[in-house]
Amino acid sequence: MRKLIIVAVLAFATPALAAELTMDTLLGTTLPEIKKNLTDMGYQVRKSDMEDGKIEVYFVKDNKMGEVYVSEATGKVTKLKMK
Amino acid sequence: MSVVDTSDGGRPGARDIVVWDPLVRLIHWSLALSILLNSTVIDGESAPHEWIGYVAVGLIGTRLIWGLLGSQHARLSAFPPSPVAALRHLVALSKDDKTVYLSHNPLGALMVYNIWLTVLLLGVTGYMMGTIRFFGVEWVEEAHEIAFNWLLVSIALHVGGVVFDSWWSGVPLVRAMLDGRKRVPKDRSVVK
Numbered sequence: 001m002r003k004l005i006i007v008a009v010l011a012f013a014t015p016a017l018a019a020e021l022t023m024d025t026l027l028g029t030t031l032p033e034i035k036k037n038l039t040d041m042g043y044q045v046r047k048s049d050m051e052d053g054k055i056e057v058y059f060v061k062d063n064k065m066g067e068v069y070v071s072e073a074t075g076k077v078t079k080l081k082m083k
Numbered sequence: 084m085s086v087v088d089t090s091d092g093g094r095p096g097a098r099d100i101v102v103w104d105p106l107v108r109l110i111h112w113s114l115a116l117s118i119l120l121n122s123t124v125i126d127g128e129s130a131p132h133e134w135i136g137y138v139a140v141g142l143i144g145t146r147l148i149w150g151l152l153g154s155q156h157a158r159l160s161a162f163p164p165s166p167v168a169a170l171r172h173l174v175a176l177s178k179d180d181k182t183v184y185l186s187h188n189p190l191g192a193l194m195v196y197n198i199w200l201t202v203l204l205l206g207v208t209g210y211m212m213g214t215i216r217f218f219g220v221e222w223v224e225e226a227h228e229i230a231f232n233w234l235l236v237s238i239a240l241h242v243g244g245v246v247f248d249s250w251w252s253g254v255p256l257v258r259a260m261l262d263g264r265k266r267v268p269k270d271r272s273v274v275k
Contacts, residue, residue: 046219058219065218083213
């Protein structure tokens with residue numbers, strides 16, 4: 001019974017912790033905001049750049065690495081590159 | 084070493100000496116081509132950039148092994164890296180000494196090792212940038228960039244040195260790296 005509860009809790013809790021970054025994710029319009037959101041989603045934030053109204057952040061998660069470009073105007077992901 | 088007197092329209096007072104074996108020349112021009120490609124037409128973030136980088140590292144690795152096993156002038160022992168010898172060479176230049184080195188002259192030797200080390204550093208930092216541990220880590224990217232800028236400076240100095248030495252010593256060095264032969268003016272003393 002206890003095992004079942006743990007499994008149930010995990011099943012509900014995990015998706016929230018491991019939210020996946022997609023093109024629909026709203027990450028924020030400032031670098032600190034974007035960094036915080038990515039970190040909360042379980043991404044390890046590496047270097048970042050700002051260029052042409054876009055914020056580019058390098059990240060690592062679960063042995064995967066990638067780059068995300070966020071529009072400073074809308075806070076939306078404009079490009080997501082996994083390596 | 085083979086010494087051949089030129090009779091085919093070459094300068095009558097010169098002798099052709101075979102110095103660079105085919106592997107040395109192939110590696111030299113392949114390395115030059117890989118650097119040219121990776122720094123110009125190939126996108127730095129593309130997969131071909133990585134392959135070409137690894138090829139460049141492989142070329143240097145092969146050259147180092149060849150430096151132990153290869154022909155006389157190809158051996159690392161024929162052009163040991165020696166700042167003291169390089170300084171002595173500079174002093175000799177200032178005294179109008181036109182001694183010809185059949186392998187690299189001591190300044191050229193330093194440049195060879197410098198370029199190899201710089202390309203190896205580019206290879207190592209480039210590889211690191213693709214690993215989970217160092218992906219997007221700023222100092223690694225900066226090291227890659229600094230090494231690249233240093234490589235450009237080095238190549239400019241290398242080409243300048245080749246032009247200068249060809250004029251100074253009278254041995255056409257580019258031709259030597261193409262057909263393997265150094266055409267040494269007869270009156271020059273020669274260091275093997």
